[in-house]
Amino acid sequence: MSTSPVPLNDPAQQRRSFLLVVCCTLIGAAAQVLIKTGANALGPSPTMVQTALAMVLTPALFAGYSLYGISTILLVLALRHGQLSLLYPVFAMTYVWVTILSVVVFHESMNPYKLAGILIIVGGIAVLGRGGSS
């Protein structure tokens, strides 16, 4: 029933898991942007039923939640062979993608704080990618 065990620290496997989580974060960020776009069409205070219907009937919301599902599946596949303490912090990459997408899609302003934040997060993730598994 279970797949053959893989050594926890196999570097090639660890790297593949790492890249898979980075993909997850990009898909997760796209999902957030789609959900925000769809939620804007929903009105200021929708009821539970309206929200549930909109999740299926509004294309942007449906696509957004579907992408969340896909990103969860990819995350599970990545976690199969990688260390949680190494892979989970990579999720912060979502913040970076959302900030960039918000500037591109919603024309939010870029400022020095955001730029510094993005650089430091990417730096931190690079530290994990290079030395975290040793």
Next chain:
Amino acid sequence: MSNTPWSSIAWVLGASFFGSFGALFLKIGAGKLGKSIVSVATNWRLMLGIAFYLFSSVLFVLGVRKGELSVLYPMVSLGSVWTLFWSRLILGEPLTRPKFIALGMILCGIALLGLGTR
């Protein structure tokens, strides 16, 4: 910060805490992944992980009804601190220096993003 009530902060910190259990159980469930769809759907560890995530997002939504997103959103990232604890305590993973340095940098970066968003 002054416009963000303590109750909102408590909800969001709760969301980050329960979310970290979501990550933990997804990891444990992923280690016992079967080949068929049925075995995935009956993998209770995986399902418990997803349930923790859903519960955590409900708490988050309750938290962000009031207060500033720029303050509350970065707090979710504290979930990765909890997750580091469980990785060591429950999964027995090594906590190396690069992991601490990386987590510190990531938390600083997210705080800066929060400052840039207000």
